[in-house]
Amino acid sequence: MKLLVCISQTPDTTAKISFSADGKEFNAAGVQFIMNPYDEWYALVRACELKEALGGTVVVLNVGPAANDKTIRKALAIGADEAVRIDADPKSAGFVAKQIAEYARNEQFDIVFFGKETIDYNGSEVGAMAAEYLDLPYVSYASKLDVNGNLATLEREIEGGIEVLEVNTPFVLSAAKGMAEQRIPNMRGIMAANTKPLKVVPAVPYQENVVAAQFTLPPPKAGVKLVQPDQMDELVRLLHEEAKVI
Amino acid sequence: MVLVFAESPRGQFKKAAFEAVTFGKKLADQMGTSCAAIVLGAAQNAGELGRYGAARVLQVSADALNQIDSQVYAQVLAEAAKQLGASVVVLSHTSTGKTIAGRLAVRLDAGLVSGVNALPNAGGAALRVKKSVFSGKAIAEFDITSAVKVVSLMGNAVRPDASGNPVSAEALSIAPPAARVKVKEVKTQEGTVPLPEAEVVVSAGRGMKEPGNWGIVEDLASVLGATTACSRPVADSHWRPHHEHVGQTGIAIRPNLYIAIGISGAIQHLAGVNNSKTIVVINKDPEAPFFKAADYGVVGDLFEVVPKLTEAVKKFKAQQ
Ligand SMILES: Cc1cc2nc3c(=O)[nH]c(=O)nc-3n(C[C@H](O)[C@H](O)[C@H](O)COP(=O)(O)OP(=O)(O)OC[C@H]3O[C@@H](n4cnc5c(N)ncnc54)[C@H](O)[C@@H]3O)c2cc1C
Numbered sequence: 362m363k364l365l366v367c368i369s370q371t372p373d374t375t376a377k378i379s380f381s382a383d384g385k386e387f388n389a390a391g392v393q394f395i396m397n398p399y400d401e402w403y404a405l406v407r408a409c410e411l412k413e414a415l416g417g418t419v420v421v422l423n424v425g426p427a428a429n430d431k432t433i434r435k436a437l438a439i440g441a442d443e444a445v446r447i448d449a450d451p452k453s454a455g456f457v458a459k460q461i462a463e464y465a466r467n468e469q470f471d472i473v474f475f476g477k478e479t480i481d482y483n484g485s486e487v488g489a490m491a492a493e494y495l496d497l498p499y500v501s502y503a504s505k506l507d508v509n510g511n512l513a514t515l516e517r518e519i520e521g522g523i524e525v526l527e528v529n530t531p532f533v534l535s536a537a538k539g540m541a542e543q544r545i546p547n548m549r550g551i552m553a554a555n556t557k558p559l560k561v562v563p564a565v566p567y568q569e570n571v572v573a574a575q576f577t578l579p580p581p582k583a584g585v586k587l588v589q590p591d592q593m594d595e596l597v598r599l600l601h602e603e604a605k606v607i
Numbered sequence: 608m609v610l611v612f613a614e615s616p617r618g619q620f621k622k623a624a625f626e627a628v629t630f631g632k633k634l635a636d637q638m639g640t641s642c643a644a645i646v647l648g649a650a651q652n653a654g655e656l657g658r659y660g661a662a663r664v665l666q667v668s669a670d671a672l673n674q675i676d677s678q679v680y681a682q683v684l685a686e687a688a689k690q691l692g693a694s695v696v697v698l699s700h701t702s703t704g705k706t707i708a709g710r711l712a713v714r715l716d717a718g719l720v721s722g723v724n725a726l727p728n729a730g731g732a733a734l735r736v737k738k739s740v741f742s743g744k745a746i747a748e749f750d751i752t753s754a755v756k757v758v759s760l761m762g763n764a765v766r767p768d769a770s771g772n773p774v775s776a777e778a779l780s781i782a783p784p785a786a787r788v789k790v791k792e793v794k795t796q797e798g799t800v801p802l803p804e805a806e807v808v809v810s811a812g813r814g815m816k817e818p819g820n821w822g823i824v825e826d827l828a829s830v831l832g833a834t835t836a837c838s839r840p841v842a843d844s845h846w847r848p849h850h851e852h853v854g855q856t857g858i859a860i861r862p863n864l865y866i867a868i869g870i871s872g873a874i875q876h877l878a879g880v881n882n883s884k885t886i887v888v889i890n891k892d893p894e895a896p897f898f899k900a901a902d903y904g905v906v907g908d909l910f911e912v913v914p915k916l917t918e919a920v921k922k923f924k925a926q927q
Contacts, residue, residue, distance in 0.1 A: 520702060520801040521796050585903065587904050597920055
């Protein structure tokens, strides 16, 4: 099988988020970056498991600048065989989807994996867009994936339930919790990652149609109002009269 | 005009559809245009969407549309948007909307912003929309500059406004293509409001000590009409089902009221709940980080506090 896993680089979960004084740009100074957790734990690990069970190749792809190579090497250490970096500083989901589709179009991948969303822009947009550019079926929020020949069986989280789906390869999916367990790269993997191929390809032009105009931090909470443990009637009154939520 | 895709999962509209139409109507008013709703497949009382502000309700009926395939839905919606001359298409940011929105945007050559959580500003040529980013740690405003625009609306961001009148649904004839994804089975959890839609959520963490203690959490949830949730270690140790897991790795929710019981408030947990309107924290440790994100706090032993709170709510409900 030939599998493509699209990975994004995002600020670490615990990073303090700040912006330039005019609120136009994310302030990356001092921020540690990681592989987007859903891309890593669910998409990449499941792709590696399938390759290990069924044979084939896992290619990881990142749209980003050279600074992302460290994250890409981590994906190779976890088990991907080759990497591609599309050399650009992405500004929108549309841009990223377009680049991925242009690359994947002639590569005959059986499955293209995404994470369910990134933890920075929380969009859930790129997978569906890339699927449309590629004219392939798309299953989002997949929590389980099994492959038997050309036929894939998936489970997908929906509001208040689970859908069981079947689709033939090739197709595109986004991965959510349940798909696989986090894998810590071992020493051998880390050593091997340094010698695995990482190809850098130029970006194709794209007409942007969504522009970040302003970033702000949420207003600070007014501070917690403490209620004594034996004053639960008072808490209920506050929730009813002040917060108006019950 | 503003075209709203009103989801009708298994033939029924849910809150998401009413919120989306309400949002579409308010946006259309701002733009000085009208709002139409489109329904794909079966739906009971499609004309009811008129109450939420749809001047027209269009329904494309075909068996193929009773199951959701992103390609089929995106193609039919794109065709409808073109036929009707829609300048903005609104979807819900649900499992369905997330599967379709990106495809639809590409088909319509439209800019997309997903998870919009406030009424946009349609003043200029661009549409300026707001959403929560960095897992709740910041707010971003985006300008959508394309001629046709697609937005998806976060749940619980707009209150459904049913002050209008029903209309009669009109049939719209668009032939759907063949689906390539087959839905074999849908396993639903009946009885409770799904977490993403819940207005009140009672959530508990490792402070509960063991799964056999959950009765007090369920009692509180039951008197409040709330849905139950849990922290990650609780789901990981199979004390509670995985679909209850909220936070960065689980699901993100934004109920009106989130009650956190015996949960420390780690940043990864907060990432999934910090958009809740009101947060109540019950924890015996006054230094628990969750108190910093809370509106109301009770420092005390949950095994004593929770049953008392349940009694107080019961008393309150009886008086109502
Ligand atoms: C990458 C990553 C992703 C993660 N994603 C998530 C996620 O999606 N969701 C999530 O929840 N976690 C997530 N976590 C885990 C997170 O960091 C915390 O470990 C977890 O949220 C802690 O769960 P808890 O609050 O239930 O348990 P604990 O941290 O053990 O807290 C238990 C709390 O209960 C209180 N308590 C104990 N007994 C009592 C009592 N009798 N009465 C009152 N209070 C009591 C304690 O004071 C304590 O504050 C993630 C971690 C990582 C590293």
